[in-house]
Each structure stands twice: as structure tokens, then as C-alpha cells.
Amino acid sequence: MAIQPHFTRTKDDAAVKLVCDALAARFGDRFTTGQALREQHGHTTTSMKNQIPDGVVFAESSEDVSEVVTLCHSHDVPVIPFGTGSSLEGHLNAPFGGISVDLSRMNAIVDVQAEDLTCTVQAGVTREMLNSYLRDTGLFFPIDPGADASIGGMAATRASGTNAVRYGTMKDNVVSLKAVMPDGQIIQTASRAKKSSAGYDLTRLLVGSEGTLGIITEVTLKLSGIPQSVTGGICNFPDLESACNAVILTIQCGIPVARIEMLDELQVKACNGYSKLDLAERPTLLVEFHGTEGSVAEQVELFSDIVTECGGSDFRWASKAEERSKLWAARHNAYWAAHELRPGAKGLSTDACVPISRLAECVAETQKDVAETGFIAPIVGHVGDGNFHVLLLLDPDSAEEQAKAETFLGRLAHRAIAMGGTCTGEHGIGQGKMKYMVEEYGPALTYMAAIKQAIDPKNIMNPGKILPSVD
Incomplete structure (x- = not known):
């Protein structure tokens, strides 16, 4: 079984114009084709090239998202979800153009079920916003990736962070999702029950799918008690x-x-x-x-x-x-502190994760690799779960440094995979790490492709991410 060729696509300018005109008529000033906003909704966090969408729509409800996706589905136009823009592997880029759906205005805390230790929020709610709201309840949401990321984006990228060693990652703390699927249908993936043996686990399927299977619009979360x-x-x-x-x-x-x-x-x-x-x-x-x-x-x-x-x-x-x-x-x-080590440099952040027993070996080899390449590249990590990060500080105008960096990133990914680990513990795949997916997953990758093809046969949901086009 091979990944099908539909994962490559071309841009249809006439279809894009038709969709943009329809969105402008429907959403008014909540839709824009302005250059500056489009650039902000492409990838800007690292040195990866910014590939901007053709338009940006600011959604305020699941129904808004459904309308946008339904229209784009009808005309085979890509859709790229946007939370706060803090992802690191090109998740937000629009390599085939299309419409960026900005969820930041979907920032309502729908319900807090304190007795059940759960809450339901719209996708644009950020983790700091949520914990501020929860402060007087004696509860908190423990997942802390560092950036004040949106809950929807954290679910889509299966985020974790500093508390993961005790409280787990997003996959452990998401109870249920509301999502808009590629044909515009709104679905609820599960109930709020603590456990269920009913059917396929669509919640876990969408958590970590990076917007390639659907757009998450509401999330029901597990909460924890604030420790004494x-x-x-x-x-x-x-x-x-x-x-x-x-x-x-x-x-x-x-x-x-x-x-x-x-x-x-x-x-x-x-x-x-x-x-x-x-x-x-x-x-x-x-x-x-x-x-x-x-x-x-x-x-x-x-x-x-x-x-x-x-x-x-x-x-x-x-x-x-x-x-x-x-x-x-x-x-x-x-x-941001690391950038002071080389003023004017552009940071290229990467991560890897290995079984805890191989952590010291992997970090030591990586530090040796940094020294041999001559990069200024500090290392930090959520090391309780074997996850660490390297930030390469590069001259943005140096093609030579960029090429050396790509070689270094490849060695780190291969090293982690060879040690029984993964090329990314929490940054996700996006565009940046697609090249390592075959090595990490082998034949299992074809089944991921089969799921993608079954759910999104037109390949409009954040195309060009996670799944490489291979035979």
C-alpha cells in the first residue's frame, strides 16, 4: 500500500477568487486579503519560509467555521486553521494558497463542570486565560507548553510542556472535541463520561492531527486540583x-x-x-x-x-x-533570552524525545554535535519525559549556515529514532519534519495516509503537512 498521489496538488486561482469573493460578501470586515495580515497568518516563528494564504477569515462560532469549510470544500480550496501562531514547524504555512481560519475570537469559556473536574472551552481560549478564569474554583489546567497557546492549537498539535511528566500531554487531558470536518459537518467526538468503550476513539484521532483531518472548534478538558x-x-x-x-x-x-x-x-x-x-x-x-x-x-x-x-x-x-x-x-x-547570545540571529528551534534510559546518551551526543558544527545552540528540555530542545541561532542571510543546520537537524532526528525515540516530542511534524516520517513509522505511515484519504479525499485540510508524498 502506498501513499496516494492526491497528496500533491496545484493551486486553482479562479476557484480561490470565487471563494474570496463569497467570503467577503458573507463576513464583511471579518474577512481580509490584506498583505500584512496574510503574512502574519503564514509561518513566522522560525527561519522557515513564509507561505501566505490568499485570505483570512475571523470565525466567531463553529457555524462560521462550518460555512467557510463547506464553501472551500465545494471549490477544492485549502483551509488552514490558525490559533495564536506559536507553532514551530510550518503548520500555518499555505504552500497551495487557500483560506486561513483564525479562531482567536472564539474565546468563550462555555462551561465549567467543577464537580466532574472538566470544562468546555472554545478553541481560541488560551491556557493563561483559562487558568485565570479557573483560579477561584480551586482547579487548574496543567498543560503548559510555555507560549500562551490556544487550547485548540494545543489539541491540534498534541502539545505538552513543563508539567507533562506528572500531568501528561494534551492527549491525556482532552475528554471530547467539537470539530468541523472537511465537508463542513460539525461533529462531537465523545461524551463527558470518564470512560467509554463505544466505537472508534475519534477524539485521539483528531488530537495531534495538526488540522489535516478537521478544525477543532471546542474542547472539553480534564482539570486538576490546585495542589495544597x-x-x-x-x-x-x-x-x-x-x-x-x-x-x-x-x-x-x-x-x-x-x-x-x-x-x-x-x-x-x-x-x-x-x-x-x-x-x-x-x-x-x-x-x-x-x-x-x-x-x-x-x-x-x-x-x-x-x-x-x-x-x-x-x-x-x-x-x-x-x-x-x-x-x-x-x-x-x-x-527569547537565547537570541541575546547572537544579536540579529534567527532562531531555529527543534526537539526530540527518547526513552528516559537513553536521555543522557542522546543529549551528550547532541551537545558534541553542536560543538563540532560550531553553532551557538543552547539546549533546554522537559527532561522528565525524555524530551529536549535545541535552538540554533543562525545568520538569516547565510545559505551555508542554513544548509549546515538542516544537516544537523537530520542527524538529531535520526539519532533519536535510532534510540527508540521520535523526531519530535511536542513541536509536531508540520512541514519541517515530514522527511523523517517514513523512517519513524515505516509501513504504518500508509495507514495514516489511508485515514487522511478517507476523511479528506479532496486534501483541502491543511495540505502539505505531516504526510510526505512517497511511493
């Missing part, structure tokens, strides 16, 4: 391997750490300058424990022993919220 006690800490190590070994031991000992993040010495230097900190410029772990006061104290003691065993030092704890917030703000600002 939260304690954060920071420690440093003589080298990255020692830091990774401390992480591995922590996970293998079953310590229920909520967050465990790693920064290499270069990233610590960047954070010190950008966030006005005075951290020792050595490989560093940031950790956080959630629970009762007693359980957190026990976790802290166990983790302290592991740090000492692995050669860690300069151990500091922060139980006050403002102290923890300052540390985590520095971690979340790591992307």
Missing part, C-alpha cells in the same frame, strides 16, 4: 550527563515530580542576562513538586539525595510563589 503545597528548586551539575542521570534516577525511583527542566550552561548564561538572574553558569535543573506539605517534604528529601549522588550542588528551594514564578518565567523566556 508547591515547592520549587534549582541545582546545578558539573556536566549535562550528570544532570540527565539525576533526572533518570528521579523518574526510575517513582518520585512524582511535577516539573523537571534542564538548561545547559549556555542557556543559563542567556537567562541570567535576559531575566536579571545570578545563576551559576553550569548545567542546571529546575524542579517543582506538588502535593500535601508532608508529601512534598518527602519528595524534596528524596530528590536532594539523588542530586548529591549525581554530583549536583548549589541546591536552593523556593516555596514562595513569587520566587518560583521568577524562576519559571526565566525558563519560559528561554527562547
Whole structure:
């Protein structure tokens, strides 16, 4: 079985004009073909080329999205969903033109079912907006990818982040979805029941599909109780391997750490300058424990022993919220802080994820690769689940550096896959990592293609993403 040739397509300018005229008549000033807005709705986060859509429509309801998709389906015009624009692998690009459906105005919190530990939100609600709304309920939504991403976008890219080691990723925290399918039909994928053995799991099918199977318009989420006690800490190590070994031991000992993040010495230097900190410029772990006061104290003691065993030092704890917030703000600002290491450079961010037992080896080989290529490239990671990130700081005008970077990215992806891991733990595939899908999935990729063809035979839903055109 082979991926079918319908995954390549050409642009029909006459059909696009007809659709744009119809959308302008229907949505008025909620539809635009202005150059600046179209460019903003292409891919702008990294050095990948911006491929702009032909028009942008600002949806305010599932019914709006359905109208747009129905019209585009009738004329074979591509549709690209847009949340906040924070994705990193070209998910938002329009390589065949088409219509960008901006969901940012769909920002209503539909319902909070506190007794069931669930809530339902429109796709444009951001994680910070949701947690601000939930604050007085004693509940919170734990998935934290760093950027204030939209819930719909987080579901579409199967996001995770700093809390994933304890609370899981989006696939573990999405109960049900409302989505607009390629023919414009609005569907609900599941009920709010805690479990079900009825039928195919369409919720998990759409989570992580990156807009290639449908557009997510509402999400029902699992919530967690705000912990009674939260304690954060920071420690440093003589080298990255020692830091990774401390992480591995922590996970293998079953310590229920909520967050465990790693920064290499270069990233610590960047954070010190950008966030006005005075951290020792050595490989560093940031950790956080959630629970009762007693359980957190026990976790802290166990983790302290592991740090000492692995050669860690300069151990500091922060139980006050403002102290923890300052540390985590520095971690979340790591992307922008790193750019200060090479002013004028363009950041190319990538990630990989391996089984926890191979983490130290994979990070060490990657750091060696960075040194040999001569790149300025800090490493950070959600290392509790084997996931780490590399940010290559490149001269945007240097074709030579870009070519070297592509070679480096390929080596990292091949390394992770060879170790039983994946080319991406949370950034997603988009356009940037399609080339590794055959290696990672082999014959299973043909069944993904079969699902795509069955659901979206016209290939209008975010075409040119995830599935490469191969024989």
C-alpha cells in the first residue's frame, strides 16, 4: 500500500477568487486579503519560509467555521486553521494558497463542570486565560507548553510542556472535541463520561492531527486540583550527563515530580542576562513538586539525595510563589533570552524525545554535535519525559549556515529514532519534519495516509503537512 498521489496538488486561482469573493460578501470586515495580515497568518516563528494564504477569515462560532469549510470544500480550496501562531514547524504555512481560519475570537469559556473536574472551552481560549478564569474554583489546567497557546492549537498539535511528566500531554487531558470536518459537518467526538468503550476513539484521532483531518472548534478538558503545597528548586551539575542521570534516577525511583527542566550552561548564561538572574553558569535543573506539605517534604528529601549522588550542588528551594514564578518565567523566556547570545540571529528551534534510559546518551551526543558544527545552540528540555530542545541561532542571510543546520537537524532526528525515540516530542511534524516520517513509522505511515484519504479525499485540510508524498 502506498501513499496516494492526491497528496500533491496545484493551486486553482479562479476557484480561490470565487471563494474570496463569497467570503467577503458573507463576513464583511471579518474577512481580509490584506498583505500584512496574510503574512502574519503564514509561518513566522522560525527561519522557515513564509507561505501566505490568499485570505483570512475571523470565525466567531463553529457555524462560521462550518460555512467557510463547506464553501472551500465545494471549490477544492485549502483551509488552514490558525490559533495564536506559536507553532514551530510550518503548520500555518499555505504552500497551495487557500483560506486561513483564525479562531482567536472564539474565546468563550462555555462551561465549567467543577464537580466532574472538566470544562468546555472554545478553541481560541488560551491556557493563561483559562487558568485565570479557573483560579477561584480551586482547579487548574496543567498543560503548559510555555507560549500562551490556544487550547485548540494545543489539541491540534498534541502539545505538552513543563508539567507533562506528572500531568501528561494534551492527549491525556482532552475528554471530547467539537470539530468541523472537511465537508463542513460539525461533529462531537465523545461524551463527558470518564470512560467509554463505544466505537472508534475519534477524539485521539483528531488530537495531534495538526488540522489535516478537521478544525477543532471546542474542547472539553480534564482539570486538576490546585495542589495544597508547591515547592520549587534549582541545582546545578558539573556536566549535562550528570544532570540527565539525576533526572533518570528521579523518574526510575517513582518520585512524582511535577516539573523537571534542564538548561545547559549556555542557556543559563542567556537567562541570567535576559531575566536579571545570578545563576551559576553550569548545567542546571529546575524542579517543582506538588502535593500535601508532608508529601512534598518527602519528595524534596528524596530528590536532594539523588542530586548529591549525581554530583549536583548549589541546591536552593523556593516555596514562595513569587520566587518560583521568577524562576519559571526565566525558563519560559528561554527562547527569547537565547537570541541575546547572537544579536540579529534567527532562531531555529527543534526537539526530540527518547526513552528516559537513553536521555543522557542522546543529549551528550547532541551537545558534541553542536560543538563540532560550531553553532551557538543552547539546549533546554522537559527532561522528565525524555524530551529536549535545541535552538540554533543562525545568520538569516547565510545559505551555508542554513544548509549546515538542516544537516544537523537530520542527524538529531535520526539519532533519536535510532534510540527508540521520535523526531519530535511536542513541536509536531508540520512541514519541517515530514522527511523523517517514513523512517519513524515505516509501513504504518500508509495507514495514516489511508485515514487522511478517507476523511479528506479532496486534501483541502491543511495540505502539505505531516504526510510526505512517497511511493
